[in-house]
Amino acid sequence: MKKKIRLGVNIDHVATLRNARNENFPDLNEVAHLLKKINVDLITVHLREDRRHILDKDVEDLKKNNFLPLNLEMAATNEMKNICLKIQPYACCIVPERREELTTEGGLDVKNQKNYLGDFIPEIVANGTKLSLFVDPELDQIHSAHELGVKVVEIHTGKYSRCYKKSNHTVELNRIKNAANYCMKLGIDCHAGHGLNYENVREISLISNIVELNVGHFLISQSLFSGLEKTVKNFMKIINDPSI
Numbered sequence: 001m002k003k004k005i006r007l008g009v010n011i012d013h014v015a016t017l018r019n020a021r022n023e024n025f026p027d028l029n030e031v032a033h034l035l036k037k038i039n040v041d042l043i044t045v046h047l048r049e050d051r052r053h054i055l056d057k058d059v060e061d062l063k064k065n066n067f068l069p070l071n072l073e074m075a076a077t078n079e080m081k082n083i084c085l086k087i088q089p090y091a092c093c094i095v096p097e098r099r100e101e102l103t104t105e106g107g108l109d110v111k112n113q114k115n116y117l118g119d120f121i122p123e124i125v126a127n128g129t130k131l132s133l134f135v136d137p138e139l140d141q142i143h144s145a146h147e148l149g150v151k152v153v154e155i156h157t158g159k160y161s162r163c164y165k166k167s168n169h170t171v172e173l174n175r176i177k178n179a180a181n182y183c184m185k186l187g188i189d190c191h192a193g194h195g196l197n198y199e200n201v202r203e204i205s206l207i208s209n210i211v212e213l214n215v216g217h218f219l220i221s222q223s224l225f226s227g228l229e230k231t232v233k234n235f236m237k238i239i240n241d242p243s244i
């Protein structure tokens with residue numbers, strides 16, 4: 001039987017909405033509480049260098065209130081590493097970050113940053129946090145992650161999502177399938193995320209060794225129409241039974 005796919009709900013854009021008015025509404029902890037009630041697996045937040053949505057206090061509160069295991073996405077900077085060591089989230093996903101980008105536009109270049117990441121990672125792992133690297137579906141990047149002793153990668157599905165049902169759809173889907181297979185061969189847990197929605201997530205969910213998805217923008221946006229509870233419940237249903 002196919003393994004249940006875990007869902008991490010990225011709540012960055014709840015914070016975007018809150019910050020628009022500088023109030024404590026919508027309240028991230030209330031959202032986390034609701035997500036726990038409906039059996040979501042993880043809360044995912046990206047603490048960005050410019051603090052454009054999630055703030056340091058949000059990360060502290062979400063960890064303290066402990067509604068769900070916390071997955072902290074962050075750049076590989078010393079500032080972020082210190083925060084991660086202090087907060088000790090359940091999981092940490094290292095992402096590339098450029099200030100001017102709207103969202104995380106590509107995967108990490110693990111191959112060319114091997115020495116730097118090799119120095120950066122061990123303290124986080126030794127501190128009890130499950131560490132993953134956010135990479136494009138490229139075998140050489142996954143290979144480099146493996147050489148660093150990394151046990152989890154998250155495959156960037158952004159390019160696939162953008163070309164869904166367009167001419168290069170199959171090419172991009174196959175890149176993700178190959179990457180996931182390669183992870184299995186190397187004994188690396190394979191996660192995926194970016195740009196996923198009700199439609200394009202079905203094929204991703206059918207890839208048998210993808211065990212976790214992290215999804216944000218679509219879920220928070222769709223909640224405007226259907227409400228958060230219904231939207232997320234529906235998404236969890238789809239990823240665990242893509243034929244519906």
Ligand code: PXP
Nearest residue numbers: 104134193194195214215216217
């Ligand atoms: N995974 C990672 C590593 C990300 O950086 C993001 C975006 O913050 C996501 C998943 C979620 O992407 P989206 O908001 O497009 O669902």
